[in-house]
Amino acid sequence: MDGSMTSVREGILDLVADFIENPARAAATAGRGPRWCVGLACFGVAGLSLYLSQSLVRLSPLNPASLLLACVWQAAAGVFMASLLHLLAEWSGGRGRVGSVFVLFGMSQLVWALALPMAVLAAFWRAALPAYWICVTVLAFSALYLRARSLRDHYGFAMGKAWLLVLFPYLAGLLLLMAALALLAIGLVSAVRLSF
Amino acid sequence: MICSSCRMQLPDEATSCPHCGAPQSAISGTPGRDIPVGAGPADTPPPPQEPPRRTPRVWIRALAVLYGATVFLAVAVLLRGTDGAGSQRSGGGLSKRLILSARREAVGWISIHGPIYHSASGNVWDRGAERWGRKIRELAEKQEIKALVLDIDSPGGSVGAVQELYGAIQRVRQEKKKPVVAVVGDMAASGGYYLASACDKVVAHPGSLLGSIGVIFNSMNVQQLFAKLGIRADPIKSGKLKDIGSPTRPMTPEERLLLQQIIDDTYGQFLRAVSQGRGIPEEALRPIADGRIFNGRQAFDYKLVDQLGDSQDAVRLAGKLAGIVGTPRVVRDSDSLETVLGLLESSIGQRLRPETAILRELRDATRVGLEYRWLGF
Numbered sequence: 001m002d003g004s005m006t007s008v009r010e011g012i013l014d015l016v017a018d019f020i021e022n023p024a025r026a027a028a029t030a031g032r033g034p035r036w037c038v039g040l041a042c043f044g045v046a047g048l049s050l051y052l053s054q055s056l057v058r059l060s061p062l063n064p065a066s067l068l069l070a071c072v073w074q075a076a077a078g079v080f081m082a083s084l085l086h087l088l089a090e091w092s093g094g095r096g097r098v099g100s101v102f103v104l105f106g107m108s109q110l111v112w113a114l115a116l117p118m119a120v121l122a123a124f125w126r127a128a129l130p131a132y133w134i135c136v137t138v139l140a141f142s143a144l145y146l147r148a149r150s151l152r153d154h155y156g157f158a159m160g161k162a163w164l165l166v167l168f169p170y171l172a173g174l175l176l177l178m179a180a181l182a183l184l185a186i187g188l189v190s191a192v193r194l195s196f
Numbered sequence: 197m198i199c200s201s202c203r204m205q206l207p208d209e210a211t212s213c214p215h216c217g218a219p220q221s222a223i224s225g226t227p228g229r230d231i232p233v234g235a236g237p238a239d240t241p242p243p244p245q246e247p248p249r250r251t252p253r254v255w256i257r258a259l260a261v262l263y264g265a266t267v268f269l270a271v272a273v274l275l276r277g278t279d280g281a282g283s284q285r286s287g288g289g290l291s292k293r294l295i296l297s298a299r300r301e302a303v304g305w306i307s308i309h310g311p312i313y314h315s316a317s318g319n320v321w322d323r324g325a326e327r328w329g330r331k332i333r334e335l336a337e338k339q340e341i342k343a344l345v346l347d348i349d350s351p352g353g354s355v356g357a358v359q360e361l362y363g364a365i366q367r368v369r370q371e372k373k374k375p376v377v378a379v380v381g382d383m384a385a386s387g388g389y390y391l392a393s394a395c396d397k398v399v400a401h402p403g404s405l406l407g408s409i410g411v412i413f414n415s416m417n418v419q420q421l422f423a424k425l426g427i428r429a430d431p432i433k434s435g436k437l438k439d440i441g442s443p444t445r446p447m448t449p450e451e452r453l454l455l456q457q458i459i460d461d462t463y464g465q466f467l468r469a470v471s472q473g474r475g476i477p478e479e480a481l482r483p484i485a486d487g488r489i490f491n492g493r494q495a496f497d498y499k500l501v502d503q504l505g506d507s508q509d510a511v512r513l514a515g516k517l518a519g520i521v522g523t524p525r526v527v528r529d530s531d532s533l534e535t536v537l538g539l540l541e542s543s544i545g546q547r548l549r550p551e552t553a554i555l556r557e558l559r560d561a562t563r564v565g566l567e568y569r570w571l572g573f
Contacts, residue, residue, distance in 0.1 A: 013253075031214075049267075116263070
Protein backbone atom coordinates (compact mmCIF):
# COMPACT_ATOMS: atom_id res chain seq x y z
CA MET A 1 0.00 0.00 0.00
CA ASP A 2 2.78 2.43 0.93
CA GLY A 3 4.64 1.44 -2.19
CA SER A 4 1.67 2.13 -4.43
CA MET A 5 1.01 5.47 -2.73
CA THR A 6 4.65 6.40 -3.16
CA SER A 7 4.56 5.46 -6.81
CA VAL A 8 1.35 7.48 -7.32
CA ARG A 9 2.99 10.50 -5.67
CA GLU A 10 6.10 10.00 -7.73
CA GLY A 11 3.94 9.73 -10.84
CA ILE A 12 2.22 13.02 -10.06
CA LEU A 13 5.53 14.69 -9.25
CA ASP A 14 6.98 13.28 -12.47
CA LEU A 15 4.11 14.75 -14.41
CA VAL A 16 4.46 18.17 -12.81
CA ALA A 17 8.25 18.10 -13.24
CA ASP A 18 7.84 17.10 -16.87
CA PHE A 19 5.35 19.91 -17.38
CA ILE A 20 8.08 22.33 -16.34
CA GLU A 21 11.10 20.65 -17.95
CA ASN A 22 9.70 18.66 -20.86
CA PRO A 23 6.23 19.87 -21.88
CA ALA A 24 5.93 17.48 -24.81
CA ARG A 25 6.55 14.52 -22.55
CA ALA A 26 4.02 15.85 -20.05
CA ALA A 27 1.47 16.25 -22.84
CA ALA A 28 2.15 12.70 -23.96
CA THR A 29 1.76 11.33 -20.44
CA ALA A 30 -1.46 13.22 -19.94
CA GLY A 31 -2.64 12.09 -23.34
CA ARG A 32 -2.24 8.44 -22.43
CA GLY A 33 -4.95 8.64 -19.86
CA PRO A 34 -6.31 11.69 -18.07
CA ARG A 35 -5.71 11.71 -14.35
CA TRP A 36 -8.64 13.71 -13.10
CA CYS A 37 -7.33 13.70 -9.54
CA VAL A 38 -4.12 15.38 -10.67
CA GLY A 39 -6.09 18.05 -12.48
CA LEU A 40 -8.38 18.62 -9.51
CA ALA A 41 -5.43 18.75 -7.12
CA CYS A 42 -3.70 21.34 -9.29
CA PHE A 43 -6.80 23.51 -9.49
CA GLY A 44 -7.20 23.12 -5.74
CA VAL A 45 -3.64 24.33 -5.18
CA ALA A 46 -4.29 27.29 -7.48
CA GLY A 47 -7.50 28.16 -5.64
CA LEU A 48 -5.80 27.88 -2.26
CA SER A 49 -2.90 30.09 -3.38
CA LEU A 50 -5.17 32.75 -4.86
CA TYR A 51 -7.47 32.85 -1.85
CA LEU A 52 -4.63 33.08 0.67
CA SER A 53 -2.82 35.72 -1.39
CA GLN A 54 -5.87 37.96 -1.64
CA SER A 55 -6.67 37.48 2.04
CA LEU A 56 -3.12 38.45 2.99
CA VAL A 57 -3.15 41.55 0.83
CA ARG A 58 -6.54 42.68 2.17
CA LEU A 59 -5.92 41.22 5.65
CA SER A 60 -9.41 39.78 5.59
CA PRO A 61 -10.21 36.96 8.02
CA LEU A 62 -9.72 33.34 6.99
CA ASN A 63 -13.05 31.76 6.11
CA PRO A 64 -13.04 28.02 5.38
CA ALA A 65 -16.25 28.25 3.38
CA SER A 66 -14.82 30.97 1.16
CA LEU A 67 -11.62 28.98 0.74
CA LEU A 68 -13.57 25.92 -0.34
CA LEU A 69 -15.61 28.03 -2.71
CA ALA A 70 -12.44 29.46 -4.24
CA CYS A 71 -11.08 25.97 -4.93
CA VAL A 72 -14.39 24.73 -6.32
CA TRP A 73 -14.62 27.78 -8.52
CA GLN A 74 -11.15 27.15 -9.92
CA ALA A 75 -11.99 23.54 -10.72
CA ALA A 76 -15.33 24.46 -12.27
CA ALA A 77 -13.74 27.17 -14.38
CA GLY A 78 -11.10 24.64 -15.42
CA VAL A 79 -13.73 22.13 -16.51
CA PHE A 80 -15.56 24.81 -18.47
CA MET A 81 -12.45 26.15 -20.15
CA ALA A 82 -11.09 22.70 -20.98
CA SER A 83 -14.41 21.66 -22.49
CA LEU A 84 -14.81 24.86 -24.48
CA LEU A 85 -11.27 24.87 -25.84
CA HIS A 86 -11.39 21.16 -26.63
CA LEU A 87 -14.54 21.81 -28.64
CA LEU A 88 -12.91 24.71 -30.46
CA ALA A 89 -9.76 22.67 -31.07
CA GLU A 90 -11.74 19.80 -32.53
CA TRP A 91 -13.67 22.19 -34.77
CA SER A 92 -10.40 23.54 -36.03
CA GLY A 93 -9.10 20.11 -36.94
CA GLY A 94 -7.29 19.00 -33.82
CA ARG A 95 -7.67 15.60 -32.19
CA GLY A 96 -7.25 15.05 -28.50
CA ARG A 97 -8.88 14.28 -25.18
CA VAL A 98 -10.76 16.75 -23.04
CA GLY A 99 -9.61 15.03 -19.85
CA SER A 100 -5.99 15.47 -20.82
CA VAL A 101 -6.61 19.13 -21.56
CA PHE A 102 -8.16 19.48 -18.11
CA VAL A 103 -5.06 18.00 -16.48
CA LEU A 104 -2.72 20.17 -18.53
CA PHE A 105 -4.74 23.29 -17.72
CA GLY A 106 -4.64 22.35 -14.07
CA MET A 107 -0.86 22.21 -14.19
CA SER A 108 -0.85 25.57 -15.99
CA GLN A 109 -2.67 27.06 -13.02
CA LEU A 110 0.08 25.90 -10.64
CA VAL A 111 1.94 29.14 -11.42
CA TRP A 112 -0.45 30.88 -9.02
CA ALA A 113 1.44 29.18 -6.20
CA LEU A 114 4.14 31.78 -6.82
CA ALA A 115 1.73 34.56 -5.78
CA LEU A 116 1.71 33.33 -2.21
CA PRO A 117 5.31 34.20 -1.22
CA MET A 118 4.82 37.68 -2.71
CA ALA A 119 1.63 38.14 -0.73
CA VAL A 120 3.35 37.06 2.50
CA LEU A 121 6.09 39.57 1.77
CA ALA A 122 3.51 42.30 1.11
CA ALA A 123 1.78 41.47 4.40
CA PHE A 124 5.02 42.13 6.29
CA TRP A 125 6.22 45.01 4.13
CA ARG A 126 3.59 47.27 2.62
CA ALA A 127 6.01 48.80 0.15
CA ALA A 128 6.08 45.43 -1.60
CA LEU A 129 2.38 45.73 -2.51
CA PRO A 130 2.97 47.16 -6.01
CA ALA A 131 5.47 44.35 -6.64
CA TYR A 132 2.77 41.87 -5.63
CA TRP A 133 0.35 43.26 -8.20
CA ILE A 134 3.04 43.21 -10.89
CA CYS A 135 3.72 39.59 -9.96
CA VAL A 136 0.02 38.77 -10.25
CA THR A 137 -0.11 40.32 -13.73
CA VAL A 138 2.95 38.37 -14.85
CA LEU A 139 1.53 35.14 -13.43
CA ALA A 140 -1.77 35.69 -15.22
CA PHE A 141 0.03 35.96 -18.55
CA SER A 142 2.20 33.00 -17.66
CA ALA A 143 -0.85 30.87 -16.97
CA LEU A 144 -2.27 31.85 -20.34
CA TYR A 145 1.04 31.04 -22.04
CA LEU A 146 1.16 27.62 -20.38
CA ARG A 147 -2.36 26.90 -21.55
CA ALA A 148 -1.43 27.82 -25.09
CA ARG A 149 1.65 25.65 -24.87
CA SER A 150 -0.44 22.75 -23.58
CA LEU A 151 -2.82 23.07 -26.52
CA ARG A 152 0.13 23.19 -28.91
CA ASP A 153 1.67 20.04 -27.47
CA HIS A 154 -1.57 18.10 -27.13
CA TYR A 155 -3.22 18.89 -30.44
CA GLY A 156 -0.09 19.49 -32.51
CA PHE A 157 -1.14 23.07 -33.36
CA ALA A 158 1.19 25.91 -34.18
CA MET A 159 1.79 28.29 -31.29
CA GLY A 160 -0.13 31.12 -32.93
CA LYS A 161 -3.23 28.99 -33.35
CA ALA A 162 -2.94 27.79 -29.79
CA TRP A 163 -2.81 31.40 -28.54
CA LEU A 164 -5.83 32.29 -30.60
CA LEU A 165 -7.79 29.44 -29.09
CA VAL A 166 -6.78 30.37 -25.54
CA LEU A 167 -7.68 34.04 -25.98
CA PHE A 168 -10.90 33.40 -27.90
CA PRO A 169 -13.23 33.02 -24.88
CA TYR A 170 -11.93 36.23 -23.29
CA LEU A 171 -12.24 38.21 -26.52
CA ALA A 172 -15.73 36.87 -27.06
CA GLY A 173 -16.69 37.80 -23.51
CA LEU A 174 -15.30 41.30 -23.98
CA LEU A 175 -17.24 41.76 -27.20
CA LEU A 176 -20.45 40.58 -25.54
CA LEU A 177 -19.91 42.99 -22.64
CA MET A 178 -19.32 45.88 -25.02
CA ALA A 179 -22.47 44.98 -26.95
CA ALA A 180 -24.49 44.80 -23.71
CA LEU A 181 -23.19 48.21 -22.57
CA ALA A 182 -23.97 49.70 -25.96
CA LEU A 183 -27.53 48.35 -25.80
CA LEU A 184 -27.93 49.70 -22.27
CA ALA A 185 -26.71 53.14 -23.33
CA ILE A 186 -29.10 53.15 -26.30
CA GLY A 187 -31.96 52.17 -24.01
CA LEU A 188 -31.16 54.93 -21.52
CA VAL A 189 -30.85 57.57 -24.21
CA SER A 190 -34.18 56.47 -25.68
CA ALA A 191 -35.81 56.67 -22.24
CA VAL A 192 -34.45 60.17 -21.67
CA ARG A 193 -35.68 61.32 -25.06
CA LEU A 194 -39.24 60.15 -24.35
CA SER A 195 -40.22 63.59 -23.15
CA PHE A 196 -39.53 65.03 -26.57
CA MET B 197 2.13 11.23 -40.86
CA ILE B 198 -0.24 9.12 -38.74
CA CYS B 199 0.85 7.55 -35.46
CA SER B 200 0.62 3.81 -35.63
CA SER B 201 -0.38 3.56 -32.01
CA CYS B 202 -2.99 6.21 -31.37
CA ARG B 203 -3.71 7.24 -34.98
CA MET B 204 -3.12 10.93 -34.23
CA GLN B 205 -1.77 13.36 -36.81
CA LEU B 206 2.02 13.85 -36.53
CA PRO B 207 4.61 16.08 -38.18
CA ASP B 208 6.54 14.11 -40.81
CA GLU B 209 9.84 14.43 -38.98
CA ALA B 210 8.53 13.21 -35.61
CA THR B 211 10.49 10.37 -34.08
CA SER B 212 7.97 9.75 -31.35
CA CYS B 213 4.34 10.54 -30.98
CA PRO B 214 3.74 13.56 -28.74
CA HIS B 215 0.29 12.22 -27.89
CA CYS B 216 1.01 8.67 -26.76
CA GLY B 217 4.78 8.56 -26.70
CA ALA B 218 5.02 5.61 -29.08
CA PRO B 219 8.27 5.65 -31.11
CA GLN B 220 7.90 6.23 -34.85
CA SER B 221 10.14 5.24 -37.77
CA ALA B 222 11.67 7.89 -40.04
CA ILE B 223 9.11 7.07 -42.76
CA SER B 224 5.37 6.73 -42.31
CA GLY B 225 3.89 3.37 -41.59
CA THR B 226 4.23 0.68 -39.00
CA PRO B 227 7.35 1.12 -36.91
CA GLY B 228 10.15 -1.32 -37.70
CA ARG B 229 8.39 -3.07 -40.62
CA ASP B 230 9.06 -0.75 -43.54
CA ILE B 231 12.63 -1.02 -44.85
CA PRO B 232 14.06 1.35 -47.47
CA VAL B 233 14.47 -0.22 -50.98
CA GLY B 234 17.93 -1.70 -51.50
CA ALA B 235 18.87 -1.48 -47.88
CA GLY B 236 20.26 -4.57 -46.24
CA PRO B 237 20.03 -5.64 -42.62
CA ALA B 238 23.19 -3.68 -41.78
CA ASP B 239 21.51 -0.48 -42.93
CA THR B 240 18.41 -0.93 -40.75
CA PRO B 241 18.36 1.91 -38.26
CA PRO B 242 18.00 0.81 -34.66
CA PRO B 243 14.53 1.49 -33.22
CA PRO B 244 14.50 4.63 -31.10
CA GLN B 245 14.54 3.77 -27.45
CA GLU B 246 12.04 5.21 -24.99
CA PRO B 247 13.79 7.41 -22.45
CA PRO B 248 14.15 5.55 -19.16
CA ARG B 249 11.78 6.53 -16.34
CA ARG B 250 13.53 8.76 -13.91
CA THR B 251 13.05 8.96 -10.20
CA PRO B 252 11.29 12.15 -9.03
CA ARG B 253 13.62 15.10 -9.08
CA VAL B 254 14.71 16.44 -5.73
CA TRP B 255 13.99 19.99 -6.74
CA ILE B 256 10.28 19.33 -7.30
CA ARG B 257 10.03 17.77 -3.85
CA ALA B 258 11.84 20.74 -2.35
CA LEU B 259 9.43 23.09 -4.13
CA ALA B 260 6.46 21.17 -2.77
CA VAL B 261 7.84 21.37 0.77
CA LEU B 262 8.56 25.07 0.35
CA TYR B 263 5.05 25.70 -0.90
CA GLY B 264 3.61 23.83 2.07
CA ALA B 265 5.68 25.95 4.44
CA THR B 266 4.49 29.13 2.72
CA VAL B 267 0.86 28.06 3.06
CA PHE B 268 1.42 27.32 6.73
CA LEU B 269 3.00 30.74 7.24
CA ALA B 270 0.20 32.49 5.36
CA VAL B 271 -2.49 30.78 7.43
CA ALA B 272 -0.64 31.60 10.65
CA VAL B 273 -0.33 35.26 9.66
CA LEU B 274 -4.00 35.48 8.76
CA LEU B 275 -5.20 33.76 11.90
CA ARG B 276 -3.12 35.90 14.20
CA GLY B 277 -3.22 39.13 12.25
CA THR B 278 -6.99 39.31 11.82
CA ASP B 279 -8.02 37.90 15.16
CA GLY B 280 -10.44 40.10 17.18
CA ALA B 281 -11.24 42.77 14.68
CA GLY B 282 -11.38 46.10 16.46
CA SER B 283 -10.21 44.69 19.76
CA GLN B 284 -7.31 46.27 21.57
CA ARG B 285 -4.30 44.03 21.81
CA SER B 286 -1.94 44.59 24.66
CA GLY B 287 1.60 45.28 23.58
CA GLY B 288 2.77 45.46 20.00
CA GLY B 289 3.47 41.99 18.82
CA LEU B 290 4.14 40.74 15.36
CA SER B 291 0.46 40.60 14.43
CA LYS B 292 -0.18 44.26 15.20
CA ARG B 293 2.97 45.27 13.32
CA LEU B 294 1.79 43.17 10.43
CA ILE B 295 -1.55 44.92 10.32
CA LEU B 296 0.09 48.30 10.57
CA SER B 297 2.59 47.54 7.88
CA ALA B 298 0.25 45.80 5.49
CA ARG B 299 -2.65 48.22 5.53
CA ARG B 300 -2.36 51.83 6.55
CA GLU B 301 -4.90 52.67 9.21
CA ALA B 302 -7.54 55.10 8.11
CA VAL B 303 -10.32 57.36 9.24
CA GLY B 304 -13.77 56.94 7.72
CA TRP B 305 -15.61 60.02 6.45
CA ILE B 306 -19.38 60.27 6.21
CA SER B 307 -21.16 63.39 5.01
CA ILE B 308 -24.57 64.20 6.42
CA HIS B 309 -25.78 67.16 4.41
CA GLY B 310 -29.21 68.69 4.22
CA PRO B 311 -32.41 67.94 6.13
CA ILE B 312 -32.43 64.57 7.87
CA TYR B 313 -35.46 62.48 7.00
CA HIS B 314 -36.22 58.89 6.21
CA SER B 315 -35.92 57.93 2.57
CA ALA B 316 -39.07 58.63 0.60
CA SER B 317 -38.78 55.68 -1.77
CA GLY B 318 -36.86 53.12 0.26
CA ASN B 319 -34.40 52.62 -2.60
CA VAL B 320 -30.84 51.93 -1.43
CA TRP B 321 -29.50 54.88 -3.43
CA ASP B 322 -32.09 57.33 -2.13
CA ARG B 323 -30.90 60.02 0.22
CA GLY B 324 -32.05 59.58 3.79
CA ALA B 325 -31.33 58.41 7.30
CA GLU B 326 -31.27 54.74 6.24
CA ARG B 327 -28.51 55.37 3.73
CA TRP B 328 -26.42 57.39 6.16
CA GLY B 329 -26.92 54.81 8.88
CA ARG B 330 -25.81 52.06 6.51
CA LYS B 331 -22.71 54.03 5.53
CA ILE B 332 -21.81 54.52 9.17
CA ARG B 333 -22.15 50.80 9.85
CA GLU B 334 -20.25 49.75 6.73
CA LEU B 335 -17.30 52.02 7.40
CA ALA B 336 -17.20 51.07 11.08
CA GLU B 337 -17.06 47.37 10.08
CA LYS B 338 -13.86 47.81 8.07
CA GLN B 339 -10.79 46.72 9.98
CA GLU B 340 -8.53 49.45 8.68
CA ILE B 341 -10.99 52.16 9.73
CA LYS B 342 -10.02 53.10 13.26
CA ALA B 343 -12.18 56.20 13.69
CA LEU B 344 -15.03 58.02 11.97
CA VAL B 345 -15.53 61.66 11.05
CA LEU B 346 -19.11 62.86 10.58
CA ASP B 347 -19.25 65.87 8.32
CA ILE B 348 -22.50 67.51 9.42
CA ASP B 349 -24.13 70.33 7.54
CA SER B 350 -27.79 70.09 8.45
CA PRO B 351 -30.62 72.13 9.93
CA GLY B 352 -31.97 68.91 11.48
CA GLY B 353 -34.96 66.89 10.48
CA SER B 354 -37.59 64.49 11.70
CA VAL B 355 -37.20 63.11 15.22
CA GLY B 356 -37.28 59.49 14.09
CA ALA B 357 -34.63 59.92 11.43
CA VAL B 358 -32.33 61.84 13.75
CA GLN B 359 -32.64 59.26 16.50
CA GLU B 360 -31.99 56.48 13.99
CA LEU B 361 -28.62 58.02 13.19
CA TYR B 362 -27.98 58.77 16.85
CA GLY B 363 -28.34 55.06 17.59
CA ALA B 364 -25.94 54.16 14.79
CA ILE B 365 -23.30 56.53 16.17
CA GLN B 366 -23.69 55.18 19.69
CA ARG B 367 -23.22 51.62 18.45
CA VAL B 368 -19.97 52.51 16.75
CA ARG B 369 -18.69 54.07 19.93
CA GLN B 370 -19.90 51.41 22.33
CA GLU B 371 -19.74 48.16 20.34
CA LYS B 372 -16.95 48.83 17.88
CA LYS B 373 -15.01 50.97 20.37
CA LYS B 374 -14.06 53.41 17.63
CA PRO B 375 -14.00 57.16 18.24
CA VAL B 376 -16.34 59.40 16.25
CA VAL B 377 -15.57 63.07 15.63
CA ALA B 378 -18.16 65.52 14.30
CA VAL B 379 -17.04 68.36 12.07
CA VAL B 380 -19.58 71.10 11.44
CA GLY B 381 -19.79 72.73 8.05
CA ASP B 382 -22.20 75.64 7.63
CA MET B 383 -24.51 74.46 10.38
CA ALA B 384 -25.38 71.68 12.77
CA ALA B 385 -28.63 72.99 14.11
CA SER B 386 -31.24 71.13 16.11
CA GLY B 387 -31.14 67.52 14.87
CA GLY B 388 -27.76 68.20 13.31
CA TYR B 389 -26.42 69.19 16.71
CA TYR B 390 -28.22 66.19 18.26
CA LEU B 391 -25.97 64.00 16.14
CA ALA B 392 -22.85 66.08 16.80
CA SER B 393 -23.36 65.83 20.54
CA ALA B 394 -23.44 62.03 20.23
CA CYS B 395 -19.84 62.05 18.98
CA ASP B 396 -16.71 61.91 21.08
CA LYS B 397 -15.59 65.35 19.96
CA VAL B 398 -17.10 68.23 18.01
CA VAL B 399 -15.03 70.46 15.74
CA ALA B 400 -16.63 73.56 14.24
CA HIS B 401 -15.58 76.63 12.32
CA PRO B 402 -15.80 79.83 14.32
CA GLY B 403 -18.61 80.97 12.02
CA SER B 404 -20.60 77.73 11.84
CA LEU B 405 -24.15 77.81 13.16
CA LEU B 406 -25.00 75.40 15.95
CA GLY B 407 -27.56 74.91 18.63
CA SER B 408 -31.30 75.33 18.14
CA ILE B 409 -31.74 72.67 20.82
CA GLY B 410 -35.45 72.06 20.83
CA VAL B 411 -38.42 70.42 19.19
CA ILE B 412 -41.07 71.80 16.91
CA PHE B 413 -44.38 70.46 15.71
CA ASN B 414 -45.19 72.08 12.43
CA SER B 415 -48.83 72.82 12.06
CA MET B 416 -50.80 74.98 9.69
CA ASN B 417 -54.32 76.29 9.68
CA VAL B 418 -55.62 76.77 6.17
CA GLN B 419 -59.27 77.00 7.15
CA GLN B 420 -59.66 80.54 5.89
CA LEU B 421 -57.92 79.73 2.61
CA PHE B 422 -60.25 76.79 2.08
CA ALA B 423 -63.20 79.02 2.93
CA LYS B 424 -62.16 81.42 0.19
CA LEU B 425 -61.98 78.50 -2.20
CA GLY B 426 -65.28 77.16 -1.06
CA ILE B 427 -63.80 74.01 0.48
CA ARG B 428 -64.90 72.68 3.82
CA ALA B 429 -63.33 69.66 5.52
CA ASP B 430 -65.82 67.22 7.03
CA PRO B 431 -63.98 64.24 8.58
CA ILE B 432 -65.67 61.25 10.22
CA LYS B 433 -63.49 59.97 13.04
CA SER B 434 -63.42 57.25 15.68
CA GLY B 435 -62.18 59.53 18.44
CA LYS B 436 -62.25 63.26 19.07
CA LEU B 437 -58.47 63.51 18.90
CA LYS B 438 -58.04 61.47 15.73
CA ASP B 439 -57.50 64.52 13.52
CA ILE B 440 -55.27 66.33 15.99
CA GLY B 441 -53.06 68.75 14.08
CA SER B 442 -55.44 68.93 11.16
CA PRO B 443 -54.79 72.07 9.07
CA THR B 444 -58.44 72.48 8.23
CA ARG B 445 -59.50 73.82 11.61
CA PRO B 446 -58.04 75.61 14.61
CA MET B 447 -56.45 73.54 17.35
CA THR B 448 -58.47 73.06 20.50
CA PRO B 449 -56.90 73.80 23.91
CA GLU B 450 -57.04 70.11 24.76
CA GLU B 451 -55.19 69.21 21.58
CA ARG B 452 -52.64 71.92 22.16
CA LEU B 453 -52.01 70.65 25.67
CA LEU B 454 -51.56 67.09 24.42
CA LEU B 455 -49.14 68.13 21.73
CA GLN B 456 -47.26 70.31 24.16
CA GLN B 457 -46.75 67.29 26.42
CA ILE B 458 -45.36 65.35 23.50
CA ILE B 459 -43.10 68.23 22.63
CA ASP B 460 -41.88 68.55 26.21
CA ASP B 461 -41.09 64.87 26.48
CA THR B 462 -39.29 64.84 23.14
CA TYR B 463 -37.40 67.96 24.16
CA GLY B 464 -36.38 66.15 27.36
CA GLN B 465 -34.92 63.37 25.20
CA PHE B 466 -32.95 65.93 23.24
CA LEU B 467 -31.70 67.65 26.37
CA ARG B 468 -30.70 64.37 27.98
CA ALA B 469 -28.82 63.27 24.87
CA VAL B 470 -26.86 66.53 24.67
CA SER B 471 -26.19 66.50 28.41
CA GLN B 472 -24.82 62.95 28.26
CA GLY B 473 -22.87 63.58 25.10
CA ARG B 474 -21.27 66.83 26.20
CA GLY B 475 -20.96 66.04 29.88
CA ILE B 476 -22.92 69.15 30.85
CA PRO B 477 -25.61 68.85 33.53
CA GLU B 478 -29.14 69.37 32.27
CA GLU B 479 -29.74 72.26 34.62
CA ALA B 480 -26.72 74.09 33.23
CA LEU B 481 -27.78 73.30 29.70
CA ARG B 482 -31.44 74.28 29.96
CA PRO B 483 -30.97 78.08 29.90
CA ILE B 484 -29.18 77.92 26.54
CA ALA B 485 -31.28 75.07 25.18
CA ASP B 486 -34.26 77.26 24.40
CA GLY B 487 -33.94 76.90 20.67
CA ARG B 488 -31.42 79.69 20.17
CA ILE B 489 -28.60 79.30 17.69
CA PHE B 490 -24.92 80.07 18.24
CA ASN B 491 -21.95 80.54 16.05
CA GLY B 492 -18.98 78.29 16.51
CA ARG B 493 -17.06 80.60 18.80
CA GLN B 494 -20.06 81.10 21.09
CA ALA B 495 -20.73 77.37 21.12
CA PHE B 496 -17.09 76.80 22.06
CA ASP B 497 -17.49 79.16 25.01
CA TYR B 498 -20.59 77.23 26.12
CA LYS B 499 -18.63 73.94 25.79
CA LEU B 500 -20.96 72.73 23.06
CA VAL B 501 -17.91 72.46 20.81
CA ASP B 502 -14.51 70.99 21.69
CA GLN B 503 -12.30 72.60 19.10
CA LEU B 504 -12.47 75.40 16.56
CA GLY B 505 -11.05 74.23 13.29
CA ASP B 506 -11.74 72.73 9.89
CA SER B 507 -12.05 69.30 8.32
CA GLN B 508 -8.32 68.62 8.44
CA ASP B 509 -8.30 69.35 12.15
CA ALA B 510 -11.18 66.92 12.58
CA VAL B 511 -9.33 64.19 10.67
CA ARG B 512 -6.19 64.71 12.72
CA LEU B 513 -8.19 64.68 15.93
CA ALA B 514 -9.93 61.47 14.94
CA GLY B 515 -6.54 59.91 14.11
CA LYS B 516 -5.14 61.04 17.43
CA LEU B 517 -8.06 59.54 19.35
CA ALA B 518 -7.60 56.27 17.47
CA GLY B 519 -3.88 56.17 18.12
CA ILE B 520 -2.93 56.55 14.47
CA VAL B 521 0.57 57.90 13.98
CA GLY B 522 0.94 60.72 11.47
CA THR B 523 -1.77 62.05 9.20
CA PRO B 524 -4.31 59.28 8.73
CA ARG B 525 -5.66 58.15 5.40
CA VAL B 526 -9.28 59.14 4.79
CA VAL B 527 -11.77 56.64 3.39
CA ARG B 528 -14.96 58.23 2.17
CA ASP B 529 -18.43 56.80 2.07
CA SER B 530 -18.81 56.94 -1.68
CA ASP B 531 -20.45 54.07 -3.48
CA SER B 532 -20.12 54.34 -7.25
CA LEU B 533 -23.09 52.13 -8.09
CA GLU B 534 -25.45 53.95 -5.75
CA THR B 535 -24.25 57.30 -7.10
CA VAL B 536 -24.86 56.19 -10.68
CA LEU B 537 -28.31 54.82 -9.87
CA GLY B 538 -29.23 57.97 -7.99
CA LEU B 539 -28.08 60.17 -10.86
CA LEU B 540 -29.97 58.04 -13.37
CA GLU B 541 -33.14 58.20 -11.34
CA SER B 542 -32.99 61.95 -10.86
CA SER B 543 -31.99 62.58 -14.47
CA ILE B 544 -34.65 60.37 -15.98
CA GLY B 545 -37.22 61.43 -13.40
CA GLN B 546 -36.64 65.09 -14.12
CA ARG B 547 -36.99 64.49 -17.82
CA LEU B 548 -40.11 62.44 -17.57
CA ARG B 549 -41.79 64.29 -14.69
CA PRO B 550 -40.18 67.68 -14.06
CA GLU B 551 -42.78 68.55 -11.44
CA THR B 552 -41.44 65.78 -9.17
CA ALA B 553 -38.42 67.81 -8.08
CA ILE B 554 -40.56 70.85 -7.28
CA LEU B 555 -43.03 68.75 -5.33
CA ARG B 556 -40.19 67.19 -3.35
CA GLU B 557 -38.83 70.60 -2.37
CA LEU B 558 -42.31 71.78 -1.38
CA ARG B 559 -42.81 68.64 0.66
CA ASP B 560 -39.56 69.16 2.55
CA ALA B 561 -40.42 72.81 3.23
CA THR B 562 -43.95 72.17 4.45
CA ARG B 563 -43.60 68.95 6.41
CA VAL B 564 -46.05 68.48 9.23
CA GLY B 565 -44.93 66.56 12.26
CA LEU B 566 -42.48 66.40 15.12
CA GLU B 567 -39.06 67.69 14.15
CA TYR B 568 -35.67 68.53 15.54
CA ARG B 569 -35.24 71.21 12.95
CA TRP B 570 -34.26 74.81 12.78
CA LEU B 571 -36.81 76.52 10.56
CA GLY B 572 -34.65 79.59 10.08
CA PHE B 573 -32.95 77.68 7.29
